[in-house]
Amino acid sequence: MAVRKVLNTGERYEGLAGDAKPTGVGINSTFREQDTGKQYITFDGTNWTEWDMALPLLRDALRGASDKTLTTVESAIAELKTLVVLAAGANLIGKVGVDQTTPGTTNLVATSVVKTIQSELLAITAVAAGAQQKSSILSLTGIKKAAVFIDHGRTATTAFVGAGTEYRVEASQKAAVNDVWRTIASVVAGIAAASEITADGDEAAGQTVIECGATLPAVNDIVFWENATLGLSEWAKVVAIDATANLENFTLQDGLTNAQAAAKLIYNKAEHFVLNLDVEAFNRMRVIVNNNNGSTNVAIKSRVACITEK
Numbered sequence: 078m079a080v081r082k083v084l085n086t087g088e089r090y091e092g093l094a095g096d097a098k099p100t101g102v103g104i105n106s107t108f109r110e111q112d113t114g115k116q117y118i119t120f121d122g123t124n125w126t127e128w129d130m131a132l133p134l135l136r137d138a139l140r141g142a143s144d145k146t147l148t149t150v151e152s153a154i155a156e157l158k159t160l161v162v163l164a165a166g167a168n169l170i171g172k173v174g175v176d177q178t179t180p181g182t183t184n185l186v187a188t189s190v191v192k193t194i195q196s197e198l199l200a201i202t203a204v205a206a207g208a209q210q211k212s213s214i215l216s217l218t219g220i221k222k223a224a225v226f227i228d229h230g231r232t233a234t235t236a237f238v239g240a241g242t243e244y245r246v247e248a249s250q251k252a253a254v255n256d257v258w259r260t261i262a263s264v265v266a267g268i269a270a271a272s273e274i275t276a277d278g279d280e281a282a283g284q285t286v287i288e289c290g291a292t293l294p295a296v297n298d299i300v301f302w303e304n305a306t307l308g309l310s311e312w313a314k315v316v317a318i319d320a321t322a323n324l325e326n327f328t329l330q331d332g333l334t335n336a337q338a339a340a341k342l343i344y345n346k347a348e349h350f351v352l353n354l355d356v357e358a359f360n361r362m363r364v365i366v367n368n369n370n371g372s373t374n375v376a377i378k379s380r381v382a383c384i385t386e387k
Contacts, residue, residue, distance in 0.1 A: 098125045191387040198225075198364055199381035201307050203232075204242075206374040210366040212381050217248070221357045222386040225364065227350040228312050229266045230301030230378035234344070237268035238373035244381075245367055246352060248359035258363070264350045268371065271346035274300070276339040283332035287343075289325050293318045294345040301347040301378060302337050309335040310378065312347050 088106035090099060094113050100123045108117040108125060118128040198212035217223070227244050246262040277288040294300050294315045304310040317328040356362060364381045368374055 193385050193387070195383040195385060197380065197382045199366070199379060201228075201230075201310050201378055201380045202366075203307070204366050204368045204377050204379050206376050207369045209369060210379065212364040212366075215362045215383060215385075216252075217356050217359050217362055217385075219387050220385045221355070223354045223356045223362065224384045224386075225262075225350075225352040225354065226382040226384075227264065227352070227364070228380040229348040229350070230303070230310070230312060230380075231271040231344040231346045231375070232301070232303060232342075232378055233375050234271050234273050235375045236270035236373075237371045237375055239268075239371035241266035241268045241371065242374075242377055242379075243365075243367040243370040244350065244379075245365040246354065247363050247365060248356060249361040250359060252360050261356075261359075262352050262354060264352070265370065266348050266377075267346060269346060271344045274343040274345065276337070276343060278339050280333055280337050280339075282334060282336050285329045285332050286326050287329065289327065289343075291322075291325055293320060293325055294327055294343075298345040299347040299349060300343050300345050302333075302343045303341050303378065304335060304337060305341065307378075311335060311337070312349065315345075 088103045090108040091111055094110045098108050102122050104120055104122050106119050116128045117125040119125050204210045243265050245260050247258040248261045249257045251257045272292050274292050275290045296315055298315045299312055301312055311334050314330040315327050316330045319326045366379045
């Protein structure tokens with residue numbers, strides 16, 4: 078590209094970095110490299126010096142300020158300029174990833190978020206009527222958000238009276254000691270009587286249609302099927318029922334995770350809860366299963382899991 082004069086007055090020039098800068102021009106003429114954005118100035122009409130236009134503009138804006146103030150501001154700008162220079166390729170600034178294939182040209186900015194599926198805070202556990210159960214304690218060091226998954230299962234037809242099971246998420250501002258736990262969120266399960274459902278036979282993993290006796294769950298019910306090995310018990314959502322006499326069955330939204338035996342009863346009125354929490358300000362977190370929340374309480378099965386985000 079040929080160098081061209083942009084303005085006759087003030088003698089401003091433009092060109093590419095590889096172009097030879099003109100000589101014999103007026104003093105204080107400027108030259109802008111179109112491909113790099115760099116500015117140059119000549120004080121003698123021949124020799125060119127890279128020129129940061131921000132500083133003269135800043136001096137004009139701060140006219141009348143002390144020399145100490147100007148020196149401090151100029152130093153801060155110089156330091157900032159060194160911080161924002163990125164090498165070619167992928168760079169990480171805090172939690173923001175910048176893919177700068179060509180220096181000076183950003184073609185991708187992506188946040189760097191780390192999500193971790195924690196070990197279950199409480200594996201499937203039997204909680205007796207009138208009892209309370211604590212989950213394990215999760216350290217929140219470096220964690221900003223937490224999603225708490227709560228599964229509540231019924232194992233009897235009896236209704237609760239007064240209030241259902243309370244699930245209480247507690248946080249602590251300290252890394253130890255016990256008198257600093259505070260409730261930051263809670264949910265309460267329902268109290269209605271559950272139905273007892275008997276499968277006609279054993280069901281294999283993956284099965285969705287469950288043949289059963291005359292007692293059926295309702296569509297959209299969540300059922301809990303206890304396994305002889307408690308950790309293999311599971312929750313499932315009902316999406317269809319068939320009440321044809323002697324052919325009764327219900328359909329699950331997803332196939333069974335584990336094989337389940339007809340010898341173990343199925344109960345509806347199970348529930349799922351998810352709590353999305355901002356936990357950056359806390360040090361520890363736990364969940365309390367309060368199965369002594371009503372005037373009449375019923376034995377249950379509970380599970381609590383968590384996903385964290387850094």
